[in-house]
Amino acid sequence: xxxxxxxxxxxxxxxxxxxxxxxxxxxxxxxEELAKLxxxxxxxxxxxxxxxxxxxxxxxxxxxGRVDAVDNDWDxxxxxxxxxxxxxxxxxxxxxxxxxxxxMWVIGSYHNIFRVGTALQDLGYWVLNDIVWRKxxxxxxxxxxxxxxxxxxxxxxxxxxxxxxxxNYRAMKALNDDLQMRSDWVLxxxxxxxxxxxxxxxxxxxxxxxxxxxxRVLLACTxxxxxxxxxxxxxxxxxxxxxxxxxRWIGIERETAYAKVAETRIHATLPLDESAMETVxxxxxxxxxxxxxxxxxxxxxxxxxxxxxxxxWKAAVRADGSLNCGPHTGSIHKVGAGLNKAxxxxxxxxWHVERQGRLVPLDTLRxxxxxxxx
Amino acid sequence: xxxxxxxxxxxxxxxxxxxxxxxxxxxxxxxEELAKLxxxxxxxxxxxxxxxxxxxxxxxxxxxGRVDAVDNDWDxxxxxxxxxxxxxxxxxxxxxxxxxxxxMWVIGSYHNIFRVGTALQDLGYWVLNDIVWRKxxxxxxxxxxxxxxxxxxxxxxxxxxxxxxxxNYRAMKALNDDLQMRSDWVLxxxxxxxxxxxxxxxxxxxxxxxxxxxxRVLLACTxxxxxxxxxxxxxxxxxxxxxxxxxRWIGIERETAYAKVAETRIHATLPLDESAMETVxxxxxxxxxxxxxxxxxxxxxxxxxxxxxxxxWKAAVRADGSLNCGPHTGSIHKVGAGLNKAxxxxxxxxWHVERQGRLVPLDTLRxxxxxxxx
DNA sequence: CCCCATTGTGAATCTTTTA
DNA sequence: GTAAAAGATTCACAATGGG
Numbered sequence: 001x002x003x004x005x006x007x008x009x010x011x012x013x014x015x016x017x018x019x020x021x022x023x024x025x026x027x028x029x030x031x032e033e034l035a036k037l038x039x040x041x042x043x044x045x046x047x048x049x050x051x052x053x054x055x056x057x058x059x060x061x062x063x064x065g066r067v068d069a070v071d072n073d074w075d076x077x078x079x080x081x082x083x084x085x086x087x088x089x090x091x092x093x094x095x096x097x098x099x100x101x102x103x104m105w106v107i108g109s110y111h112n113i114f115r116v117g118t119a120l121q122d123l124g125y126w127v128l129n130d131i132v133w134r135k136x137x138x139x140x141x142x143x144x145x146x147x148x149x150x151x152x153x154x155x156x157x158x159x160x161x162x163x164x165x166x167x168n169y170r171a172m173k174a175l176n177d178d179l180q181m182r183s184d185w186v187l188x189x190x191x192x193x194x195x196x197x198x199x200x201x202x203x204x205x206x207x208x209x210x211x212x213x214x215x216r217v218l219l220a221c222t223x224x225x226x227x228x229x230x231x232x233x234x235x236x237x238x239x240x241x242x243x244x245x246x247x248r249w250i251g252i253e254r255e256t257a258y259a260k261v262a263e264t265r266i267h268a269t270l271p272l273d274e275s276a277m278e279t280v281x282x283x284x285x286x287x288x289x290x291x292x293x294x295x296x297x298x299x300x301x302x303x304x305x306x307x308x309x310x311x312x313w314k315a316a317v318r319a320d321g322s323l324n325c326g327p328h329t330g331s332i333h334k335v336g337a338g339l340n341k342a343x344x345x346x347x348x349x350x351w352h353v354e355r356q357g358r359l360v361p362l363d364t365l366r367x368x369x370x371x372x373x374x
Numbered sequence: 375x376x377x378x379x380x381x382x383x384x385x386x387x388x389x390x391x392x393x394x395x396x397x398x399x400x401x402x403x404x405x406e407e408l409a410k411l412x413x414x415x416x417x418x419x420x421x422x423x424x425x426x427x428x429x430x431x432x433x434x435x436x437x438x439g440r441v442d443a444v445d446n447d448w449d450x451x452x453x454x455x456x457x458x459x460x461x462x463x464x465x466x467x468x469x470x471x472x473x474x475x476x477x478m479w480v481i482g483s484y485h486n487i488f489r490v491g492t493a494l495q496d497l498g499y500w501v502l503n504d505i506v507w508r509k510x511x512x513x514x515x516x517x518x519x520x521x522x523x524x525x526x527x528x529x530x531x532x533x534x535x536x537x538x539x540x541x542n543y544r545a546m547k548a549l550n551d552d553l554q555m556r557s558d559w560v561l562x563x564x565x566x567x568x569x570x571x572x573x574x575x576x577x578x579x580x581x582x583x584x585x586x587x588x589x590r591v592l593l594a595c596t597x598x599x600x601x602x603x604x605x606x607x608x609x610x611x612x613x614x615x616x617x618x619x620x621x622r623w624i625g626i627e628r629e630t631a632y633a634k635v636a637e638t639r640i641h642a643t644l645p646l647d648e649s650a651m652e653t654v655x656x657x658x659x660x661x662x663x664x665x666x667x668x669x670x671x672x673x674x675x676x677x678x679x680x681x682x683x684x685x686x687w688k689a690a691v692r693a694d695g696s697l698n699c700g701p702h703t704g705s706i707h708k709v710g711a712g713l714n715k716a717x718x719x720x721x722x723x724x725w726h727v728e729r730q731g732r733l734v735p736l737d738t739l740r741x742x743x744x745x746x747x748x
Numbered sequence: 749c750c751c752c753a754t755t756g757t758g759a760a761t762c763t764t765t766t767a
Numbered sequence: 768g769t770a771a772a773a774g775a776t777t778c779a780c781a782a783t784g785g786g
Contacts (some may be wrong), residue, residue: 054761061757062776064716070759080495110504110529111761114491121454121488129521130484132506134558135758137779141554143762144543144776147503147530147594150556152759155484156521169518180515182524184508184558189758192781207759220521292549296586297562303650319619319646320545320593320653329654331552501761535761543776554777657775658764664773707773720774 020266023239023249025259030231031086033252034093042250043166043226045094045104046217046238048209050075051112052083061142070206074254080115087112087119090231095123095159097229103128103165103221107154107209117155125157128165129183133213136188156221171219181220187212196235196261204261205235214241222247236262240269289366291332291347292321299365306332306351309359313339315351323351332362394640397613397623399633404605405460407626408467416624417540417600419468419478420591420612422583423461425486457486461493464605469497469533471603477502477539477595481528481583491529499531502539503557507587510562530595540595545653549593561586570609570635578635579609588615596621598651610636614643620651663740665706665721666695673739680706680725683733687713689725697725706736 026033053075059067077083098104104125106116121127131154138150158165172181187210194211196204214237222228224246230238233251235258242249243266253259294300295317304317315325315335322330328338332347340350348366352359400407472478478499480490495501505528512524532539546555564584572578588611596602598620604612607625609632616623617640627633645651668674669691676693689699689709696704702712706721714724722740726733 051759052761053759055759056761059760059762060717060776063755064714064718065756067760067762068757075759109759109761110491110501111759113504114488114495117484117488118492127484129523130487130527131521132508132525132558134506134508135779137758138556139758139760140777140779141760141762142776143760144554145541145762146760147505147546148554148556148778149503149760150778151506151558153504153527167519172521180518180522182512182522184506184525188780191758191779195758203758290549290551290553292551293560293586296549296589298568298585301650302646316649318649318653319651320542320548321551322545322548322654324649324652331548334552538764556778662765662773705773718772718774720776722774723776 022243022247023251023266025233025236025239025263026250026252027254027256027259028252029254030252031089031093034090034097034231037097037229037250039096040099041227042097042229043099043102044218044222045098045102045229045231046214047090047094047104047106047230048207048232048234049087049090049106049108049112049116050077050232051109051207052077052080052115053109053111059142067139067142068203068206072206083112084115084119087116088123091116091119091123091125094229094231095125098159100159101164101166103156103158103163105154105156105217107133107152109149109152113153113155120155120157124160126159126161126163128156128158128167130155132184134184134186136186137191138189154217166221166223168220172216175216175219185213185216187216190237196265198257198261205258208235209237211237211241211244214238215245218242218245218247233262234258236266239266243269244272246271289369290321291362294362294365294369295319295321297369299369300353300362304353306353306362307359308336308339308350309352309361311359394617396617396621396645397625397640399607399610399613399636400624400626401628401630401633402626403628404626405463405467408464408471408605411467411471411603411624413470414473415601416471416603417473417476418592418596419472419476419603419605420588421464421468421478421480421604422581422606422608423464423480423482423486423490424606425483425581454489458489458493461486461490462497465490465493465497465499468603468605469499472533474533475538475540477530477532477537479528479530479591481507481526483523483526487527487529494529494531498534500533500535500537502530502532502541504529506558508558508560510560511565512563528591540597542594542597542653542656544656545593546590548654549590555594559587559590561590564611570639572631572635579632582609583611585611585615585618588612589619592616592619592621593653598648607636608632610640613640617643618646620645620648661744663743664695665736668736668739668743669693669695671743673743674727674736678727680727680736681733682710682713682724683726683735685733697721 053070055069094104108116133152133154135150138148141148190208190210195208198204218241227248228238228242229250231252233253236251239249239251239262295302300317302317302319305314306317307314313325315323318324323332323335325335328335332351333345336345336347336350348363349361351362468478482490507526507528509524512522515522561584564582569582570578592615601622602612602616603624605626607627610625613623613625613636669676674691676691678691679688680691681688687699689697692698697706697709699709702709706725707719710719710721710724722737723735725736
């Protein structure tokens with residue numbers, strides 16, 4: 001039987017079928033179940049542990065809706081010390097289970113990733129990279145109190161400093177248009193049809209990760225036939241992508257409801273050769289240049305006077321990239337629109353700087369900036 | 375005298391001229407010199423501490439012999455412990471020196487940032503964001519063994535969870551083409567003419583940060599006239615940008631050679647015009663105007679009919695500045711919230727008056743009122 | 749059929765002042 | 768201290784529905 005069930009009340013048990021031929025879901029506590037696995041038995045570990053968010057009260061959107069926050073019991077810890085103890089416990093068992101030439105990934109946010117990284121290093125793991133998942137479509141900061149929290153961090157590490165880990169350098173380079181894959185990955189969050197729903201139409205899991213993220217992780221450091229372990233399985237994204245890529249998988253999950261969803265999901269997942277026509281969603285970021293970037297970089301210093309092509313208006317650039325022209329203040333687009341009494345205006349082509357007596361549109365400077373950056 | 379010199383061999387001293395009118399370089403050990411600064415005296419701290427673990431010197435020997443049973447490598451553990459002791463020492467002094475409404479930035483890489491973040495949290499600092507500096511032109515990974523290390527991480531934090539820190543939300547938004555500034559910043563590394571060289575043409579400092587990075591940091595959370603402290607001053611990027619933006623600055627640097635370069639550099643830096651230094655003002659910092667004041671002053675006479683932007687609702691202004699719309703009665707905010715069935719509503723932007731056939735938000739009248747008063 | 753306006757939503761440490 | 772009121776605040780997508 002592939003679905004390993006610890007002793008539990010009958011009503012909590014997951015149905016023992018279907019049988020998977022390439023993996024298993026273990027229902028139970030992550031640390032206890034990790035301790036039962038044999039030493040040096042898995043090639044890679046992907047872990048998405050609780051982040052230990054410390055949320056206050058409700059948060060409302062500007063239009064009045066309430067943010068559906070992560071307030072699950074599994075994310076509550078009494079203190080940093082309690083979170084650290086939990087982290088060190090599962091990391092210790094994970095290291096025992098990992099093969100000497102295996103590697104591990106852990107994902108987190110600023111709430112927990114520093115604790116995880118410190119614990120990793122203290123336990124002897126060797127950090128290979130920290131990877132930034134730059135979310136193409138993060139939730140904004142509704143109150144204007146901080147920077148939009150637009151990324152999460154993954155730590156990739158080997159068992160120790162001398163370990164011979166596996167890295168598919170060529171595959172990563174190919175995935176990135178023949179340029180070395182960088183430590184920042186732009187990927188959309190999990191939404192749309194990929195986002196699993198329960199019978200009521202609510203999201204089945206509050207923090208489901210996109211398959212594109214796991215795809216890249218698995219392709220980076222495992223081979224077909226390798227065994228991948230996920231101690232915080234949730235709705236089984238790791239299992240689904242592992243199956244698709246021909247890797248074996250083991251998932252440990254405490255919540256019966258999540259495990260059931262994962263079971264159904266993975267059962268419906270086809271290995272890649274049978275669904276070769278599918279493409280992996282991997283949207284690449286378009287280089288977008290904010291006018292402020294030209295100000296910061298010194299290309300258009302604050303105080304520069306801009307004018308339109310016919311020198312009818314002049315406006316001064318301020319420190320934050322906003323313009324000032326009489327009563328009109330704001331972005332290059334907004335001030336241009338105000339002066340033209342138009343609903344909108346392309347500030348990049350409307351505004352010019354003077355160079356050797358000739359007016360050069362901002363758009364030209366933008367092109368030069370892009371050329372210099374690349 | 376602005377350049378404060380501790381007792382040192384003469385040949386190590388920095389020339390005491392020129393005098394700065396907006397800051398000072400303190401030559402000496404970061405922790406010792408921090409300890410001499412008065413409590414709650416600086417508005418912001420930017421710190422670029424050493425990334426590597428060989429700190430040298432006998433000052434920060436790891437205290438105690440706590441051996442982690444899981445880790446047999448004593449030297450390895452010892453260097454982390456030494457780094458942690460050093461980190462906690464300077465972070466403790468920094469927190470004492472920081473004003474209660476100030477904030478701090480620390481930059482690092484995966485070698486040290488987890489240690490720094492954990493120490494921060496343990497000492498009571500409250501993380502506001504982790505910011506990823508995505509390098510537009512990083513050094514590639516020559517051996518193809520890992521992902522290109524293409525970013526560094528900055529932690530932005532307040533003194534504690536309840537602290538009232540300062541954030542120039544509007545200025546950041548202006549700098550990013552009127553979109554919320556995100557936690558990932560794409561900026562080029564420091565190179566070309568900006569990169570300081572010594573007399574031999576070698577780079578003067580191995581890890582000089584780009585001014586664009588400091589520009590954004592300083593613009594985000596300081597005001598003109600604020601005092602910025604950099605305990606690892608190096609070649610003075612923080613001081614140069616602070617001077618340019620009209621902020622006061624204090625730099626602590628142990629190496630005479632770096633301090634000399636910084637001195638020359640900052641002396642050659644010109645402050646921006648005050649008008650160029652202006653940024654889009656935050657609404658929260660604007661003086662409050664009671665809606666009733668506009669009614670009293672005749673700008674919005676009693677009886678005026680207000681409507682929302684889509685003319686779905688209308689409400690009549692009463693003599694005391696309250697609104698009436700069917701069963702809803704009260705302030706412009708309360709009636710707007712009631713009609714929207716929302717928990718709250720900004721009546722200033724929700725309600726409009728008709729002017730020459732066009733709807734103008736009350737917020738515009740408020741701006742006109744403020745302009746007329748001044 | 750397409751097109752556009754509208755609505756919903758995502759790991760969130762998300763306010764400040766006055767009574 | 769607490770409670771209520773004032774007032775500031777959102778980006779990228781996906782799904783839906785009307786014309």
